[in-house]
Amino acid sequence: MVSLICTIRDHRDDINGCAFSPNLLATCSSDKTIRVYFTQDFSELAFSPLNGHGYGVHCCCFSPCGKYLASCSTDATTVVWRMDTGDLVTVFEHPGRSPVRVCVFSPDSSLVSGASDGTLALWDMQSKTLRRTAASNEASIVACSFTPCGQMIATGSTYGDIRVWDLELNPLQAEKNAHDLGVTCCQFAPKIQSDGCWLHFRLASCGQDSTLKIWMLFRQAATGCKMQLLHTLVGQSAPVLSCAFSADAQLLVSGSVDKTVTVYDANRGALLYTLNQHERYVTACSFSTTAPCLIATGSMDKTVNIWRVEDGVSGHGDEGKSLLGESSKATCEDKKLPGHSRLLVCDWSEEDVSAWLSAEGLEVLVGSFKANNIDGGELISLTKDTLASEMNIDSVGLRNKVMRKIEELKMSLVCTGIPDEFLCPITREVMKDPVIAADGFSYEREAIESWINSKNRSSPMTNLPLQTTVVTPNRTLKMAIGRWKSSQ
The missing domain is CATH 1.10.150.50 (Transcription Factor, Ets-1)
Known part of the structure; x- marks a missing residue:
């Protein structure tokens, strides 16, 4: 049985990531913030929210000891925070100043970040320096995971391939077209299997092809590694954006554009539950690392739902059951902006x-x-x-x-309910001087000009090269924003 126990509504924009430590939950958002909560009652820590990024935050992850939290952003940085004080420890600036889409700690607390230009960076936490970099291709690296032994790294890209690397960032294996139209997430199960000659690692991946896949990665020192597809799961009807294994590797959860969260028996590839509670795309999901077994799911509806798994995989009689997500006794109160007479x-x-x-x-x-x-x-x-x-x-x-x-x-200089088209995709604030760039999107003039000057003429929305750096005033949009402001 899976029950909804808490809904967190603190973020002002899309939820992009969530992660558990033994006693904390971290969430990150396009509103440029990271928020941290106690898992005991989901009250927010005194130093939360963390404000250090200039643009939206794509991913957050805890170090294995839980003492540090890393977050990465469109601003081309990966920031590390202390979890006892909320202090900023260090800022890693990605080589090439490309937007960082994913970051993950290794079991020994090294840190890897993947960027929109297809590069991978391995950082040393002790010396706070860049150890090495690698490039896969021109596609964005949007997914990354360490094997539980910490000796290999899997990455997924918008080209749809999954690549496996050693700690020197030498390529070991490439699974081309693992997901048609692009990989969105990948994660290794936290358990290692062995048959004496080969080490076996299970890897989950999901993508724009609306599937969730479970692979077996075989590794032998003498002969390298190989991948084998075990299950293709089709329990969701639209692109699958996130996936995560439970701490005991028995369950697998995924979130989709179809607004559902699915829970599978990871061994059999059998659908156990479909959770229907979010109102928009489910962009993030994570399992707690300790008992009780909890799932956090984040969505473009700006909420994070917390679910309790009561009986693990024992309830096979409920296989495929759809849950409407009725809230249980313990729910989190909304933390809304106060009532006031003007929006701005x-x-x-x-x-x-x-x-x-x-x-x-x-x-x-x-x-x-x-x-x-x-x-x-x-x-x-x-x-x-x-x-x-x-x-x-x-x-x-x-x-x-x-x-x-x-x-x-x-x-968030405005309350909720603002038309999305009035918000600059870079700053996520109401535009004062909107302009149209060569990619066809409208931006705040100052934001897109700053972006062009520092991002080598790539589009913030598509990551494709801009054919020209000339921007055109969007007078129609500016008038519409002015009328909207006057009506509030």
């Missing part, structure tokens, strides 16, 4: 700021903010130094709380 924070009046402070439990500061005439524009410009020196807020904890709340506002 920069347009808030002093009264709106006071209402926001009260809604966030900061009533004690209302008088001080009013005395200093803090409106929305002033609010998002505040710093810790200003709070301490000019507003005389002596409490360090209070200053930190205010700044965390302000950072959340900066990440």
Whole structure:
């Protein structure tokens, strides 16, 4: 039996990744933030959200010890964070400044990142340096996983191939056209099998061909490695975007464009459950590493669902059962922006700021903010130094709380319900000066010009070369945004 126990609604944009440590859950989003929760009650840590990326965050992963969290982004960086304090440990800038699509720790805590230009980078955590790089092809590397022994790496690309590498990033095996139209995710099972001569590793992969596949990778030191397809699972009707093995390697979960989450018996390739709760594409999924067995699923509906697996694979009598995902007793409360009279924070009046402070439990500061005439524009410009020196807020904890709340506002300067076409695909903020680039998409002028200057003329949306760097004002869109603002 699988039951929905919690829905988290803290992110302001698409969920792109989620990951468990023994006692934490991390989620990342196109809203540029990473959020961290205790798995005991799914309350958010004091230092969450983590704000360090300039663009959307594609992936997040914990180190094996759980002390560190890595996140990667369109901004071409992989950032490592401490999980006891939330402090930034280091920033790895990907060679070539290409958007980083995936990152993963090895069992010995090395770190690998894969980028949109088809390159793979292996980083040394102790020295915080780049150890080596490799290039597969011109397709984006969007999936990556270490074998449980940490001696091999599997990668998947938008070309549809799966490649296996050793720790020197020498190619060992290439499975061409593993998924038609592209691989979206891959993960090794956390168990090693052996028959005395060969080591056996199970690998799950999914792709744009709407299938989830289970492979067996055979490795022998003398003869290299080979791959064999064990199961092709077709329990979902649209591209499958994510997959993950349970900690005991008995279950396999996947999320799809058809808005469903499927749970399989990983040994038999049999469908056990289909979970119907998300309202848009399911983009991320992960199993907890300790009991009780939990599944986290993230979606473009901006929510993360937490599911409890009650009986492992024992319930074969319910094979293929569809669950509507009715919430159980323990549910997480929404953390919404407070009610205020204007959508745009920069347009808030002093009264709106006071209402926001009260809604966030900061009533004690209302008088001080009013005395200093803090409106929305002033609010998002505040710093810790200003709070301490000019507003005389002596409490360090209070200053930190205010700044965390302000950072959340900066990440989402508008409430929910904004038409997607009004948001710049790069900044995910309402555009002020929209322009059309050579790829046919509209962007904020400053954002796309900065992108072109640093990304070697690739499209942020397609990763294909831009035929020209000339941009054209999108006056129709600018007028539409203006009318929408006036109507709010």
